[in-house]
Amino acid sequence: MIKPLLEYQDKEREKLLLLAAVEGGRARVQFDESNRTIEHAKRTLLNLENDAKVLLGNYETVSKNLNEYFKEVEAYKKNAKTAADSPDETNTELGLVSTLLSKIAVSETQLNDIAARITQKTQAFEDAKIQVVKAQKNAAAASALYEAEKKDLKPKLEKLDDELKKIGSTVDPSMLEKYKSIRKNKSKGDIVVPLDGNRCGGCHFELPLSLIHTLSNHGYIICEECGKIIYKV
Numbered sequence: 639m640i641k642p643l644l645e646y647q648d649k650e651r652e653k654l655l656l657l658a659a660v661e662g663g664r665a666r667v668q669f670d671e672s673n674r675t676i677e678h679a680k681r682t683l684l685n686l687e688n689d690a691k692v693l694l695g696n697y698e699t700v701s702k703n704l705n706e707y708f709k710e711v712e713a714y715k716k717n718a719k720t721a722a723d724s725p726d727e728t729n730t731e732l733g734l735v736s737t738l739l740s741k742i743a744v745s746e747t748q749l750n751d752i753a754a755r756i757t758q759k760t761q762a763f764e765d766a767k768i769q770v771v772k773a774q775k776n777a778a779a780a781s782a783l784y785e786a787e788k789k790d791l792k793p794k795l796e797k798l799d800d801e802l803k804k805i806g807s808t809v810d811p812s813m814l815e816k817y818k819s820i821r822k823n824k825s826k827g828d829i830v831v832p833l834d835g836n837r838c839g840g841c842h843f844e845l846p847l848s849l850i851h852t853l854s855n856h857g858y859i860i861c862e863e864c865g866k867i868i869y870k871v
Contacts, residue, residue, distance in 0.1 A: 652798060675769065687763070714734065845861070
C-alpha cells in the first residue's frame with residue numbers, strides 16, 4: 639500500500655528540487671535583492687523630499703525674520719538722523735540696534751547652516767535616484783534571466799507532471815488525497831517518513847505503543863506531533 643506513495647514522493651521530490659534550483663538560483667536572488675534595493679531607495683527619496691520641505695520652510699521663516707530685523711535697523715537709523723534724542727534715549731536705541739544686530743548674526747548663521755543641509759539633502763536625493771535607476775536595470779536583467787530559466791525548465795516539469803500523474807493513479811486515492819493535503823501545509827521535506835525505532839522519522843517524536851500497534855496493523859499512521867505519514871520499513 640505504501641510503496642506506490644513512496645514512488646510518488648520520490649518523483650515529486652525530483653520536481654521540487656528542480657523548482658528550488660530556479661527559485662533559489664542566482665537570477666531569482668538578484669531579482670529579489672534588486673527589488674528590495676528599489677523599495678529602500680524609494681523610501682529614502684520620500685524621506686529626503688519631506689526633509690527638504692521642512693528645511694525650505696525653516697529657511698523661509700528665518701529669511702523672513704532676517705528681513706524684518708534689517709527693516710527695524712533701517713528704521714532706527716532713519717529715526718537717529720531725524721530726531722534729536724536725549725542721551726538716555728540714544729543709549730536705549732543703540733542697545734536695541736545692538737540686539738537686532740546680534741539677531742541678524744544668529745539668523746545669518748542659521749541660514750548658512752540650513753543652506754548647507756539643503757545641499758546635502760539634494761546630493762543624497764540625486765544619489766538615491768541613481769541607485770533606483772541602477773537597481774531597476776539589475777532587476778530587469780535578473781528578471782529576463784529568471785524567465786529564461788523557467789522557460790528551459792518547463793519541458794522537464796511537464797514530463798515530471800506526466801510521470802506523477804501516472805504513478806498517482808496507482809496510489810490509493812484516500813492516501814494520495816491525504817498526502818497532498820499534508821504537502822499543502824508542509825511544503826518542505828518528505829511527507830512519508832519511516833518509523834525510526836519507536837519514533838517518527840520526520841520529527842523524532844516518540845510514539846505511544848498504541849500507535850505503533852496501529853502502524854503494524856494498517857501499514858501507516860499519522861504522526862500526532864508533525865502530521866506526517868509514518869510507515870514501517
